[in-house]
Amino acid sequence: MNEFMMAIESIKTASSILNSFNKLKSLAEVQLKVVELTNIIIPLQARIEQMSIQQTESNDTILKLRNKNLKLTDWESNKPKYKLITFKSGSSAYTKEENISLTTGSPYYCQNCYNNSNSLSVYQPVAAIEKYMENVKHSCPVCHNNIYIPNANYKPHNSSNQNSPVPKW
Numbered sequence: 001m002n003e004f005m006m007a008i009e010s011i012k013t014a015s016s017i018l019n020s021f022n023k024l025k026s027l028a029e030v031q032l033k034v035v036e037l038t039n040i041i042i043p044l045q046a047r048i049e050q051m052s053i054q055q056t057e058s059n060d061t062i063l064k065l066r067n068k069n070l071k072l073t074d075w076e077s078n079k080p081k082y083k084l085i086t087f088k089s090g091s092s093a094y095t096k097e098e099n100i101s102l103t104t105g106s107p108y109y110c111q112n113c114y115n116n117s118n119s120l121s122v123y124q125p126v127a128a129i130e131k132y133m134e135n136v137k138h139s140c141p142v143c144h145n146n147i148y149i150p151n152a153n154y155k156p157h158n159s160s161n162q163n164s165p166v167p168k169w
C-alpha cells in the first residue's frame with residue numbers, strides 16, 4: 001500500500017473512532033478512545049509531512065523533465081536545418097549554410113556534440129591561419145575533437161613547392 005492509501009486508511013479509522021464517541025458511557029472508555037485516536041493522528045501527521053516532501057521532489061522532477069523535453073523538442077525541430085558535410089581533408093562537420101565553399105571562414109559545428117549532446121559547438125582554429133597552410137586544424141571547445149578544414153586563402157610556399165603541380169602557362 002502506498003503512503004497516500006495508508007493515510008486515507010488512517011483517516012477512515014480516525015473518523016470511525018470519532019463516530020463511536022457518543023456511544024461511550026464512561027470517562028475510562030473516552031480516555032481509551034482518545035489514546036487510540038492519538039495513536040492514529042500522530043503517525044498520520046508524520047506520514048502527511050513525508051508525502052509533502054515527496055510531492056515537492058516529484059514537482060521538481062516534473063519541472064526538470066518538462067524543461068528537458070522542451071529543449072529536445074526545440075532541438076528536433078531545428079535539426080533538419082543542419083547537414084553533415086565532408087571536407088576535402090576527410091574531416092566531417094555540420095553546417096547550416098547552403099552552397100558553401102567547404103573551406104575556412106564559415107561556421108562548422110562539431111559532429112560529436114551534435115550527435116551525442118544535442119548541442120551546437122562551433123569549431124575554432126587552434127592557431128592563426130597562415131596562407132601556406134593547406135588545411136587548418138580546428139578544435140571543438142566543448143569535446144576537443146579536432147578536424148582539418150581546407151584553408152580558403154591557401155597559397156603554397158615558394159620554397160617548398162617541389163611537389164606542387166606544374167603551372168599550365
Ligand SMILES: [Zn+2]
Pocket residue numbers: 110111112113114121140141142143144145
Ligand atoms: Zn564537440
